[in-house]
Amino acid sequence: MNWILLIIAGLFEVGFATCLGKAKENSGNNAIMWYLGFLFCLTIxxxxxxxxxxxxxxxxxxxxxxxxxxxxxxxxxxxxxxxPATFWRVFFLSTLILSIVGLKFVSK
Structure with a gap:
């Protein structure tokens, strides 16, 4: 169960990073809503x-x-x-994914 919660926590981290990016693209009330989304995702x-x-x-x-x-x-x-989705970005992203999966398998 803890691994599932950890995955959910990681997805909420993606959420708060996404909210920051969208807030940067907007202004006024729209930006405020994205910042509120950031705070919500960060808290969870x-x-x-x-x-x-x-x-x-x-x-x-x-x-x-x-x-x-x-x-x-x-x-x-x-x-x-x-x-951009360059070869090297995708390559190193793949190595990061393999490292995450590896950590899960070697942890109790």
Whole structure:
């Protein structure tokens, strides 16, 4: 169950990074709504990370959480913000994913 919560926490990290990007593109009330979304996602992500770090090793939990956030943010950047999907970006993104999966398999 803790691994599922950690994945959800990582997805909310992607959410708060996405909200920051969208807030940058907007102004006025739209930007405020994106900043509120950022605060909501940040809160949920942190609460879940604190919860799972009580059961999972903090080094593993934090690495997986940031890895999910990093991978998700790059994918959102490519598909939502039209950032380039160069060979090297995809290559290193793949190595990051393999590292996250590896950490899960070597952790108790």
């Amino acid at each position: 992500s942190m609460v879940l990370l604190v919860k799972v770090s009580k059961e999972l090793p903090i080094g593993t939990a934090y690495a997986v959480w940031t890895g999910i956030g990093a991978v998700g943010s790059v994918v959102v950047g490519i598909f939502v913000f039209k950032e």
